Amino acid sequence: MERRGPAAPGAPGADAVREELARLHAVLIDSGLVAWTSGNISARVAGDRFLIKPSGVPYDRLTPESMVLCDLDGHPVADDTLKPSSDVFAHAYIYRQRADVGAVVHTHSAYATAWAARGEPIPCVLTAMADEFGGEIPVGPFALIGGDDIGRAVVRTLAGHRSPAVLLRNHGVFTIGAGARDAVKAAVMCEDVARTVHLSRQLGEPVPLPAADVEHLYDRYHNAYGQ
DSSP states (O other), X not given: OOOOOXXXXXXXXXXXXXXXXXXXXXXXXXXXXXXXXXXXXXXXXXXXXXXXXXXXXXXXXXXXXXXXXXXXXXXXXXXXXXXXXXXXXXXXXXXXXXXXXXXXXXXXXXXXXXXHHHTOOBOOOSHHHHHHHSSOBOEEOOOOTTSSHHHHHHHHHHTTOOOSEEEETTTEEEEEESSHHHHHHHHHHHHHHHHHHHHHHHHSOXXXXXXXXXXXXXXXXXXXXXX
C-alpha cells in the first residue's frame, strides 16, 4: 500500500522553486552530467505538489515559467502548454513514498552510467564517498521509462541505504535530497567519485575503507563539517 506523505516541512512556494530549478538545470549542463534534453530535476512545493522539467525542451530554453506543476500522482495541475518530463511518474512515486524527499534529480552522467551499465555498485574506497554517501552507491534493477517502475526501483534500492544516489542498471543515476540543491550536489558528487574509482581500477583493485572509518567520516561530515 502506498504511503502518501505530507510535503516536506517548510516546503517553499512555487515561484521560488521555479527560479531555483531554472538555475540548477544549468548546473547539470555546466557539470557535464546531461546531454541535449536528457535528465531532469524536480522539487516539491507547498501543497503536496511538485515542479519538474518539461519533456524534450533544450536546457538553453528552460525558464522558471516552463517548469510544469504536477500533483503527487504525476498529473499537471494547470493548463500548461508544456508536458512534464517522461520521468514524471517515477518522481511522483518517490515523493509519495518518501515524505522526507524534497527533490529528485536524474542524469545520464558518463562515468556513473558506465557503472550502471555493468550493473555494479560503486564501492566505498574514497573519503569523499564516505562523507557524502555513507558507503557504496548502490545499483538497482532495470526499469522501463514511462510509468512508476523507475520510482519503485529507486525507493526499493535506497531502503536501508544512507546514499542519496542510486544507479539504475542500463539507465543512469537518480539522486534525492531535502531540497533541489542537495539532490544536485549528490548527482555532481556521484559522477565525481564514479570517475575516480574507475580510474583507480585501471591501476589495480581499489582498497576499501574500513566500516568504522566510514562511520566516523560520515558523522563528521554531516554533523561537524562546514558552517
